[in-house]
Amino acid sequence: MNKKWGLLGALAAAAVIVVLAFQFLMPKSNGDQKNIQVTIIDQHEPETVLFEGEIETNSETLGDMLKEQEEFAVELEDSEYGSFIVSMGEIAGDDEYFWVYESDNNQSCKDMGMCPAVDECILQDEDAFIFILTNTFE
Numbered sequence: 001m002n003k004k005w006g007l008l009g010a011l012a013a014a015a016v017i018v019v020l021a022f023q024f025l026m027p028k029s030n031g032d033q034k035n036i037q038v039t040i041i042d043q044h045e046p047e048t049v050l051f052e053g054e055i056e057t058n059s060e061t062l063g064d065m066l067k068e069q070e071e072f073a074v075e076l077e078d079s080e081y082g083s084f085i086v087s088m089g090e091i092a093g094d095d096e097y098f099w100v101y102e103s104d105n106n107q108s109c110k111d112m113g114m115c116p117a118v119d120e121c122i123l124q125d126e127d128a129f130i131f132i133l134t135n136t137f138e
Contacts (some may be wrong), residue, residue, distance in 0.1 A: 033058055036065060037128035040072070042091055044133065050089060062101075062129065063119035082117020091133055101131045 033056060040051040051072070059065035063083050066074040073090070076083040085099035086092060093099050101115055106127045109115040 032125070034123055034125040034127070036123060037126075039128075039130045040088060040132075041130065042133045043135070044097065050091075057123065059123055061119055062106075062121035062123055063117075065123060066118060076118065079117075083119040084117060085131070088131060088133070093133065097133050097135050099131060099133055100137070101129055103127060103129045 036055045036057060038051060038053060038055050039049065042048045042050055055065065055069060057065045057068065059068060063076060066072055066076070066085075072088055074088050075086040075092070077086045085101070088099060101118070103109045103115055103121075106115065106121060106129065107124060108121045115121060
């Protein structure tokens with residue numbers, strides 16, 4: 001019986017260590033003013049850059065930043081994988097085209113090897129994002 005309790009105690013301690021490590025290693029935003037570079041591209045023929053510029057924000061996540069930017073008029077939809085972009089401006093995805101985003105320097109994207117759902121993407125100063133209405137995952 002003591003071995004069973006000892007094993008359960010060791011498993012509980014390991015779980016606590018994993019949770020604490022996760023909390024310390026995940027990128028965190030401190031709520032301070034951040035400058036975020038944003039590019040929005042529509043890849044319908046002809047390819048068009050809809051927006052390119054820097055956004056100042058105090059938002060913690062990319063999803064919150066997109067919601068606060070009225071000129072982007074972003075519509076998000078919740079899914080089992082997190083929020084995804086349904087439309088930006090007046091341009092909605094459809095059966096053929098859909099909105100994706102990428103970043104070469106955002107820590108959340110780098111840690112996962114791909115960018116997570118917008119509400120899980122933690123913002124840091126000088127992050128750069130490209131939003132693309134596309135019909136391919138390449």
